[in-house]
Amino acid sequence: MNTVFLHCRPGFEGEVCAELSEQASRLEVAGYAKAKPNSACAEFICGDAGGAARLMQGQRFSRLIFPRQWARGEFVELPESDRISVLLERLASYPVCGSLWLEVLDTNDGKELSTFCRKFEGPLRKALVQAGRLIEDPRAARLLLTFKSGREVFLGLAEPDNSAPWPMGIPRLKFPREAPSRSTLKLEEAWHQFVPREEWDKRLAPEMTAVDLGAAPGGWTWQLVNRHIKVIAVDNGPMAESLMDSGLVEHARADGFTFKPRRPVDWMVCDIVEKPARSAALIETWLGEGWCREAVVNLKLPMKQRYAEVSRLLERIEDGLRARGLRVAIGCKQLYHDREEVTCHLRRLDR
Structure with missing residues (x-):
């Protein structure tokens, strides 16, 4: 053995x-x-x-x-x-x-x-x-x-x-036919991975607020709306009409990397295809500035030295938040529904 x-x-x-x-x-x-x-x-x-x-x-x-x-x-x-x-x-x-x-x-x-x-x-x-x-x-x-x-x-x-x-x-998740894209399963799996099931009703509660960066057509937004969370969907592309009809989604036509919320939200989620270093900087800004309490963000991976690059970026995020005097729990996993990427979850512990 x-x-x-x-x-x-x-x-x-x-x-x-x-x-x-x-x-x-x-x-x-x-x-x-x-x-x-x-x-x-x-x-x-x-x-x-x-x-x-x-x-x-x-x-x-x-x-x-x-x-x-x-x-x-x-x-x-x-x-x-x-x-x-x-x-x-x-x-x-x-x-x-x-x-x-x-x-x-x-x-x-x-x-x-x-x-x-x-x-x-x-x-x-x-x-x-x-x-x-x-x-x-x-x-x-x-x-x-x-x-x-x-x-x-x-x-x-x-x-x-x-x-x-x-x-x-491998979690056995069923694709909801009402969701506008299969990427919806990435966020559902992230919750199963990073949020204990007994805490869902507290940490993913109705009337909470969220921002979905790079939202269109709304796969991740659908998961939030399904939990009755109010969402600002940030994307220059169109959102699924069914989500807009829910009354829980505000569509902000803007660049996800320059968008700033009017007030802090409970969740920020992001699945934008971008260089991982830029996405890592985005995570640090949102948590560091207090714009959100928890975040789920995908980091797209380079072709080579993928573990070394992810380790370096996680260390950079942790060091940056520590320098701001913040206590943040950080998790990272290549989920089953991920492809050439890993999913990061961050939660501020000082609020």
Whole structure:
């Protein structure tokens, strides 16, 4: 159990390797990262016994940017038949687990394995319960089986409070037909990622106010209006008529980078296609000047050195706000509905 296995968006394996290598160095965990391009996964091989556990215990998963899911464990080769007996034998040295997830990779091959996993999960779960290897305990370690094929699986463990809350790190969100664009799911996923569900009624409450920069045609505005939040939609382009008819949207035809609200708002959201450094400066201005209390902003990524660039920009934002004497919580994640971008969430803690 000396390997950390991680899921990610295909094409971002290098970013996961760079990020885990940096965190392992910080925690003095010896090892190396490896990944195949477009495989949707990466591994960190620890050099010392117990290194994988120390790495996961010393790092909050929610603070990682590019990994979608992680687990510590080992690869197991499976026969064509009687796979369950092989798994039970290997699991004899594992702790008793409180839940079971069967996962696949976010690739075409992975999608083809989904049917196999659905059929295999029932018999496996029954066998684990009968063997005393699986109990209903949400506090106990989660058993994660990631199938790379029907003959190879990563047998992993993760703590429920320090791993993704969804299998493979992918929330199952349904596109609302009333929304004017599919980008609406980016903001909904950001709320699931950064705002605890039990706080939605307080932090995303009716009659709150928001500004949506680069709003047209209104995918992100729709999410705010759906929560009965009053929105100033800033964009020179047209907004969906259904949103304007809601009575909750004011359309300001202006440049999102020069717009200034007449009074502070609760939320600022922004999904403008722009250089990430300029978007980072925009975040610092809105939080630093007190124009908003919380913000969700997408940073479009460069072609190379993407993890290094994101880390640099986050550090710049944090340093800039600290220099203003502000306490701000900052989160950043490449969400499932993101593409060549990451989503940042910031919240002022002094109000």
